[in-house]
Amino acid sequence: MLxxxxxxxxxxxxxxxxxxxxxxxxxxESYLLECDRCLSKRYE
Structure with a gap:
């Protein structure tokens, strides 16, 4: 059954x-795999 x-x-x-x-x-619509905090650390 579906x-x-x-x-x-x-x-x-x-x-x-x-x-x-x-x-x-x-x-x-988000396909992010990391949270905003970790993403912002990556691009500092």
Whole structure:
């Protein structure tokens, strides 16, 4: 049986930053793998 799209996205695990382990607050159009804090450190 197929799962509804709403249930699929509701059951997805949280995205975790591989650098610091912090949970990333995703935007719908975002494909970032690191949190904003780690990204800003990289480009200082």
């Amino acid at each position: 799962q509804s799209p709403v249930e699929f996205f509701r059951n997805m695990p949280e995205k975790i930053c591989p650098e610091c382990g912090e949970c990333i607050e995703d935007q719908a």
